[in-house]
Amino acid sequence: MKWLELLGVRTTKFIEEVGQVFLLFLQTIKWSLRPPLGFRNILKQMEEVGVRSIPVVLITAVSTGMVLALQSHTGFKRFNAESLVGTVVALSMTRELGPVLTALIVAGRAGAAMAAELGTMRVTEQIDALSTMAANPIKYLIVPRLLAGMLMLPILTIFSDAIGIAGGYFVAVQVLNVNPVVYLRRTTDFLEYDDIYGGLLKAFVFGIIIATVSCYKGFNTEGGAEGVGKATTGAVVLSSMLILISDYFLTAILF
Amino acid sequence: MGEPMIQLIDLYKSFGDNRVLQGVNLTIERGETMVIIGGSGSGKSVILKHIIGLMKPDRGKVIVVGQDLSTLRERALDELRKKFGMLFQYAALFDSLMVWENVGFSLRQQTHLNDREIKQAAIEKLSMVGLRGVEDRMPADLSGGMKKRVGLARAIAMEPEILLYDEPTTGLDPIMADAINELILEMKRRLQVTGAAITHDMTSAYKIADRIAMLYQGKIQAVGTPDEIKNSSNPIVHQFVTGSSIGPIKTV
Structure with missing residues (x-):
């Protein structure tokens, strides 16, 4: 029964950690409502989370859209419904793959960087130094990162949706010779605004998850360089898990 | 002498099973520099972190x-912290900011000075610690001794009443260590600050201290002037200040 016990301990630890992350989120919201907001810091984080993630997000989106077209075309061809490829690509990208893949990539890129930076600041006492100078570390360090995550994830997702759909169109029309007019009509006819909004709302939640989890891991780093490494890995793993778990529930509630 | 600047009353603090502070009592008078000595891992840093409210005592x-720190709310604590400046062991400079931005950090947070004025003030503080022409460098480009000087300049930027020093000379060569000691003395002369330092460097302790307190096994074992400590008959103090591995202090 050792493994059952282990499973229990792991589960308790996971739930406890998620609770801590949520408490940190509430505290960060509280601090974000207290002026002044450091706009310089927010812009810097928006650049870090958003602008610098654009290339890798776009590459992922275009390849996903292209593969999606290629794969679904194979299936639909078997009952002569090739034009529905457009619908599948558009719905999959906006409702699901756009927000989720973007979030997973940003978690691996910007989330890891946040955890590593804050973790290093923790072990080198820079976070203590902030406190001693009467600058609240949550306000100074976490608030800008949370706001950047909330804002930039939906924006990146819009890019991702657009580029994914464009990639699908390119493959369907140029490679698989689907009629472009029919393809576009099938895309626009069945795609509703709610599909896009729902996806963006997901991205917004994922942005919160990435920023809060990564900052939480960074803030609670202990034990030098090794600790920073652990915090970084932990941040990516925990935010990815929470993204995937919350994705299911968001999908069930939203659509 | 009036009311004491800092009072630690029956302080207890544990981390898990590790009982670090077990009833620490210490009074630091206005204007004096108190040096707390003790071995590595004896809890000296923990005391310093309690004084500035980074840690909360289990008891005491x-x-x-x-003002009793444990009764203060966040804002009142921040208000009180403006009286403090702290020099961290490895300086703890913000490595994403330039030297002058580090020194002027509190000025930017708490005053309405513009960047030019902040930089001017930072350059002035840097010259007080003997640094010139480094304001536009990044902390990563500085030597250990220079980082500590910048850390000290940052600590005095808001003209604090209390300066805390976490192992000010550790990791420096003897000459640089003495230069830092001189700076600490000069800060006291020029700014009339109350100081609390922790160290295990006895040369430094004798030089900068008005009084020395010895921490061992979670308690203050002795308090006295450098001369009293130097000639103490307390076997624990005697062993520590003479740097002997033989005596009541266990090395394992």
Whole structure:
């Protein structure tokens, strides 16, 4: 029964950690409502989370859209419904793959960087130094990162949706010779605004998850360089898990 | 002498099973420099972190200029912290900011000075610690001794009443260590600050201290002037200040 016990301990630890992350989120919201907001810091984080993630997000989106077209075309061809490829690509990208893949990539890129930076600041006492100078570390360090995550994830997702759909169109029309007019009509006819909004709302939640989890891991780093490494890995793993778990529930509630 | 600047009353603190502070009592008078000595891992840093409210005691009180830290809410604590400047062991400079931005950090947070004025003030503080022409460098480009000087300049930027030094000379060569000691003495002369330092460097302790307190096994074992400590008959103090591995202090 050792493994059952282990499973229990792991589960308790996971739930406890998620609770801590949520408490940190509430505290960060509280601090974000207290002026002044450091706009310089927010812009810097928006650049870090958003602008610098654009290339890798776009590459992922275009390849996903292209593969999606290629794969679904194979299936639909078997009952002569090739034009529905457009619908599948558009719905999959906006409702699901756009927000989720973007979030997973940003978690691996910007989330890891946040955890590593804050973790290093923790072990080198820079976070203590902030406190001693009467600058609240949550306000100074976490608030800008949370706001950047909330804002930039939906924006990146819009890019991702657009580029994914464009990639699908390119493959369907140029490679698989689907009629472009029919393809576009099938895309626009069945795609509703709610599909896009729902996806963006997901991205917004994922942005919160990435920023809060990564900052939480960074803030609670202990034990030098090794600790920073652990915090970084932990941040990516925990935010990815929470993204995937919350994705299911968001999908069930939203659509 | 009036009311004491800092009072630690029956302070207890544990981390898990590790009982670090077990009833620490210490009073630091206005204007004096108190040096707390003790071995590595004896809890010296923990005391310092209690004084500035970075840690909360399990039991006991920390009273700074008459205010009990444990009763203060966040904002009041931040207000009180403006009386403090702290020099960290490895300086803890913000490595994403330039030297002058580090020194002027509090000025930017708490005053309405513009960048030019902040930089001017930072350059002035840097010259007080003997640094010139480094304001536009990044902390990563500085040597250990220079980082500590910048850390000291940052600590005095808001003209604090209390300066805390976490192992100010550790990791420096003897000459640089002495230069830092001189700076600490000069800060006291010029700014009339109350100081609390922790160290295990006895040369430094004798030089900068008005009084020395020895921490061992979670308690203050002795307090006295450098001369009293130097000639103490307390076997624990005697062993520590003479740097002998033989005596009541266990090395394992």
